[in-house]
Amino acid sequence: MVEIKSVKDLKSIMKNYFKKLDENPLIAWCTSVGPAEILRSFGFEVYFPENHGALLGASKTAETYINYAVKKGYSPHVCSYTTSDIGSYLAASTPLQSHYEIKGIPRPSLIVYNTNQCREVQDWFNFYAEEFKCPIVGIYPPRHLDEITKDDINQVVFQMKKLIRTCENITGKKYDNDRFKEIVKLSKDATFLWQEVLKTAIHRPAPITFFDGVILMAPIVVLRGTEIAKDFYQQLLNELKQKIHNKEAAVPYEKIRIFWDGMPLWGKLRKLSDVFKENKTSLVASTYCNSWIFDEFDEKYPIESTALAYTKIFINRSEKIKTQMLLNWVKEYNAQGIIFHDTKTCFNNSNAKFGLPQRIKEQHNIPTLVIEGDLCDMRLFSEDQSITKIETFIEQIEEHATF
Ligand code: SF4
Numbered sequence: 001m002v003e004i005k006s007v008k009d010l011k012s013i014m015k016n017y018f019k020k021l022d023e024n025p026l027i028a029w030c031t032s033v034g035p036a037e038i039l040r041s042f043g044f045e046v047y048f049p050e051n052h053g054a055l056l057g058a059s060k061t062a063e064t065y066i067n068y069a070v071k072k073g074y075s076p077h078v079c080s081y082t083t084s085d086i087g088s089y090l091a092a093s094t095p096l097q098s099h100y101e102i103k104g105i106p107r108p109s110l111i112v113y114n115t116n117q118c119r120e121v122q123d124w125f126n127f128y129a130e131e132f133k134c135p136i137v138g139i140y141p142p143r144h145l146d147e148i149t150k151d152d153i154n155q156v157v158f159q160m161k162k163l164i165r166t167c168e169n170i171t172g173k174k175y176d177n178d179r180f181k182e183i184v185k186l187s188k189d190a191t192f193l194w195q196e197v198l199k200t201a202i203h204r205p206a207p208i209t210f211f212d213g214v215i216l217m218a219p220i221v222v223l224r225g226t227e228i229a230k231d232f233y234q235q236l237l238n239e240l241k242q243k244i245h246n247k248e249a250a251v252p253y254e255k256i257r258i259f260w261d262g263m264p265l266w267g268k269l270r271k272l273s274d275v276f277k278e279n280k281t282s283l284v285a286s287t288y289c290n291s292w293i294f295d296e297f298d299e300k301y302p303i304e305s306t307a308l309a310y311t312k313i314f315i316n317r318s319e320k321i322k323t324q325m326l327l328n329w330v331k332e333y334n335a336q337g338i339i340f341h342d343t344k345t346c347f348n349n350s351n352a353k354f355g356l357p358q359r360i361k362e363q364h365n366i367p368t369l370v371i372e373g374d375l376c377d378m379r380l381f382s383e384d385q386s387i388t389k390i391e392t393f394i395e396q397i398e399e400h401a402t403f
Helices: 006-023 036-041 049-058 062-071 080-091 095-100 120-132 150-171 177-202 210-216 218-222 227-245 266-278 302-311 319-332 356-364 383-400
Strands: 027-030 045-047 110-114 136-139 256-261 281-286 337-343 368-373
Touching: 006 045, 006 095, 006 210, 006 218, 006 227, 027 036, 036 045, 036 150, 036 177, 036 302, 049 062, 049 080, 049 095, 049 120, 049 218, 049 266, 062 080, 080 120, 110 120, 110 150, 120 136, 136 150, 150 302, 177 218, 177 227, 177 281, 177 302, 210 266, 210 281, 218 227, 256 319, 256 383, 266 281, 266 383, 319 356, 337 356, 337 383, 356 368, 368 383
Parallel strands: 027 045, 027 110, 110 136, 256 281, 256 337, 337 368
Antiparallel strands: none
């Protein structure tokens, strides 16, 4: 990973974020692509269990915690964010305590999930609603859409209005449309800045790669709808533009550019980053980092545009639309191939299970590779075998490349 000065600020931003969660009694839990803006407009501090799952994976504590959830009856084959997070709760310990010096996960006043990403979040979040005897609200948009119709969005708007009524009951506050508009505007500004940050990697050599992106994305996940996220991405963008100006590459002597589909392997970020660097290969873009670009936010129509923004995301689309989005990104970033991470415990974020890599290779003449692994459970990742596959794939691209 390249040295990025803004990472230092990121650490203090995350520390302050968790400190506020620790101190504030009005907490809502939300899925990572759930309607955080509505919650913020009521004054909730918003906590994201998936962010905790990523921390468990990155700190290599997930596997220990997964065992606690398995003993409670959860299958080791279901989402390892879910099992590691629930396991951590059952074990009454979390790296949040040592990383951010806080008591632990914050107690929720409200739990909200959106099944736009998967149904697993429903089971996961209901576990906590039961544990904390806490109100819970689900948003269920139509799934895997080709086209998105007005009727589809009206369904989601209807559900979001129900969520608003629940927020009013819990906080005793009336819905404030002007405040909601301000927050949607902040989310919109931050998401476009995040997009510009990612697009700096269109430049050759790329100033950041996927491995930087998955660290730098934390504020767009947990702090969208705040000035903090917006200011952070403006500062980061300025820094990356300067890197481009100075011809600073994330991967020195970059030769090959590859697109990454699927989840990060949180426990192997450093190892894999080094492998790609040694092979002079940049992972220039990913479906994962692009998943937090919500280009439909429009403060003029705050509820409708929020419903559309969160329904339109990549993971919630048909294979036809996903394929088109992948091809567009490959072209835009000048990627010479796609690596699909077949994430064993996340069916929803794996696009390698129904022949898509083969179809893209045959129909569009783009080299593809599938590696098997997991987001948090590194027992499902065969490191030596996967690295050999990656290096062979890079060699093959290099042999056929015209520079
Ligand atoms: S999308 Fe995958 S990783 Fe994320 S919560 Fe759902 S099953 Fe877990």
